Every structure is written in structure tokens, then in C-alpha cells.
Amino acid sequence: MKSISNSSLDTTVIDWPVHMQRAIDLAQRVRTATPNPRVGCVLVKGFEVIGEGWHVAAGEAHAEVVAIGNAGKTNTCTEAFVSLEPCAHTGRTAPCSEALIAAGVGKVIIASLDPNPQVAGKGVEQLEQAGVEVYQLVDFEDQSREMNPGYFKRREEGIPYVRLKLAMSLDGRTALANGQSKWITNKAARSDVQKLRASASAVITGINTVLTDDPSLNVRSAELPENQDGLESGAKELAHQPIRVVVDSQLRTPGTAKIICNEGSVKIYSTADFTVGKSLADNVEIVKATVSGEGVDLQFVLESLASDFSCNEVLVEAGPTLSGAFIEAGLVDELVVYIAPRLLGSDAKPLLEIHGLQSLAESHQFQVSHLDRIGDDIRVILKQAP
Numbered sequence: 001m002k003s004i005s006n007s008s009l010d011t012t013v014i015d016w017p018v019h020m021q022r023a024i025d026l027a028q029r030v031r032t033a034t035p036n037p038r039v040g041c042v043l044v045k046g047f048e049v050i051g052e053g054w055h056v057a058a059g060e061a062h063a064e065v066v067a068i069g070n071a072g073k074t075n076t077c078t079e080a081f082v083s084l085e086p087c088a089h090t091g092r093t094a095p096c097s098e099a100l101i102a103a104g105v106g107k108v109i110i111a112s113l114d115p116n117p118q119v120a121g122k123g124v125e126q127l128e129q130a131g132v133e134v135y136q137l138v139d140f141e142d143q144s145r146e147m148n149p150g151y152f153k154r155r156e157e158g159i160p161y162v163r164l165k166l167a168m169s170l171d172g173r174t175a176l177a178n179g180q181s182k183w184i185t186n187k188a189a190r191s192d193v194q195k196l197r198a199s200a201s202a203v204i205t206g207i208n209t210v211l212t213d214d215p216s217l218n219v220r221s222a223e224l225p226e227n228q229d230g231l232e233s234g235a236k237e238l239a240h241q242p243i244r245v246v247v248d249s250q251l252r253t254p255g256t257a258k259i260i261c262n263e264g265s266v267k268i269y270s271t272a273d274f275t276v277g278k279s280l281a282d283n284v285e286i287v288k289a290t291v292s293g294e295g296v297d298l299q300f301v302l303e304s305l306a307s308d309f310s311c312n313e314v315l316v317e318a319g320p321t322l323s324g325a326f327i328e329a330g331l332v333d334e335l336v337v338y339i340a341p342r343l344l345g346s347d348a349k350p351l352l353e354i355h356g357l358q359s360l361a362e363s364h365q366f367q368v369s370h371l372d373r374i375g376d377d378i379r380v381i382l383k384q385a386p
């Protein structure tokens, strides 16, 4: 495989970055293909695009196979631009390397290698053995990784990418002292949270939130319109429900909680010995977790979500205690903070339970990545400082 940068492309291949960008844009037409990565593919013959495809959901055809299906006839002059190395193994579907070879594609241009150990260079190898030229456009590698942060993190580090959602008043409060909190942020901001849930493999909350708010934590398609943001949501994608996860050391989740009663899979992480063999409902699995400090070991929860349930991106929607614990453990990759333009006063409830900092050097530092207005509220997206 030859690695090439955009600046070294000669006039005969000057259109390559345009096609690769298109493949990357197509990949992002789905919010999630969990546990699979988002992948896009563009087939080009003599400067003309003859087929496009993207992977919609696990179990459905891969991007390359969709593009080949759209193109009809291809031949050795055909170039395939794929945002990820074509797979070389039989999983839920047949190998894309073989599909590309069978379609007679002459050149395959990728943005990044696939970290899946079943692929990891084998896709490139198979293509090259069949006489297909393979190139990596290195300037697109970052984009390919950034649009699949959880897929790469799970494969490379064994834990999912963690987003923590927070909603607060201008003075950093989440509820009045009497508990009233519905609603601090407006409808547009709350509907934006639906998008976060729809892109997550799992939504994590704590037992306190279950007991006090009884949230559903599901995706409601009525609040997530089709074609929103230019996404072309298929029925499969709209049907996606993230796994709902409760961090509940003493297994106090009531059988009547909405989080359990709604359709979809639920995992409860508990440290109590009496949880072994106990069952709450058919859709609920109780996982015996290790202890850290006073509660469930959050690193264990993340490792389990990655290795046992193939979670790529997870969303934490919890109260001040669990949210604070995730931050204190250094496990948050991204904060999504909704700020309502109202003041709740200093006896209102704080955003996070984080105590004991003695110097500014100990403060938890993030970098602002995006700043947007959502209806009358503000949304700030922050990433962990390097």
C-alpha cells in the first residue's frame, strides 16, 4: 500500500480528495451502525462517479457492496474510495475485499486501516494479492477516526468513547433546592439530546436518577424527525435503541422503573453479592461489578460495555454524583453542556459533586470544541484537554 498526501497528488489524480471527502460525508449519514463503524464508499470511472454507498446498520450490506450494487458494471478502470480499509473476513456479511475484486475494481483508495484484528491490514493484503493497487490518502486519516471515535477507542483501548451530557442554568445549577427541575432547558435542547442518544451504543445513568426522576432514556423517533440535519435515516436506524445502563451498587432499581419497562436491553451494574442469579425482567441483565472507593468501579463498567456488549460510543445522562465520579476518574472524552439563560440562585442544586480541590492545578480542564445556539439555549461541546 502506498501512503500519499494531498499535496503530492499529480493532475491525473487531482480529484481524489473530493471523492474521499464524499465517502467520509456519506459515512456520516447514519448516527450509528453500532457495533460497526460508519463507513462510506464512492466508485469512480474516468472522473465520473458511478456508484455510492454507506453502511446503514450491523447486519446490512457494507458500504462497498452497496456502492457496487448501485454502480452496476465496473471494470479495471474503476477506483473505489472507501473511508475505512475494506474488510477481509466473513462476519454478518461476506468480505468486501472479495466483492471489490469480483467487481473488477482496479484501485482502492482508503482513509484509514481498520483496527479490527480480523481485518487490520488483511483487507489491503488480499486486494494487493489480487493485483488491485491500494493507496492510503493520509490527510483523511484523522477525519476517518474522528467520525468513529468509539469504534477506534474500543478496538485500540478496550473502552468506549464517553460523552457526558449536562444541562444547567447560567449559574451552573440543575434544580431548585425543592427539587423542581422540569424544565431548565427548552424543548429544542431536549430534542437535541435525542440525537445524542440515537448515536450512542448505550446510555448510562445512576440509581439516584432512576429513583428520583424515573427517566426512560430511550430514543423517541417522533422527536427525531427523518432527514433532520441531512441524515437519511433508514427504518433500521430509527429503530435503534441504545442499551440502557444503570450503575446501581445495591440493586435498588424497582421492577416498575420506566428504564426497565420500555422495550430494549438493560444492563444493571451492581456490586452486591445477592445479585448473582437474580433477575428483574427478561430484558434486564444484572452484571456483577468490581468495587472502587464507595461504589461501582466505572472503569470496569466501561471495559465490560466494550468487551461484553461491543459498545462504541456511550452517553452518560446522570445526576451530579455519577457525572462527577466519571469526571473525577478521568473517563470523560467529551462534555455536551446545555446552558439555559436563567439564574436559579445559590441555594439551587449544583451541576456536579466534585469536592476537595486544593489548587487550580487540580481542576478538571477541557477544551471548547463547538459552541452553538439551540433554540434559546446554548450548547457547548468540550473535549478532554490533551
Ligand code: AOF
Binding pocket: 035, 036, 037, 038, 039, 040, 054, 055, 058, 059, 060, 061, 062, 063, 064, 084, 085, 086, 087, 090, 091, 092, 093, 094, 096, 114, 116, 119
Ligand atoms: C467494510 N465496510 O461498510 C464496514 C466495515 O459483521 P459484519 O459483517 O457487519 O462486519 C463488521 C466488521 O466489518 C466491523 O467490525 C469492521 O471491522 C468492518 N466494517 N468494513 O469494509 C463497511 N462497516
Ligand code: ZN
Binding pocket: 062, 063, 086, 087, 088, 094, 095, 096, 097
Ligand atoms: Zn466489509
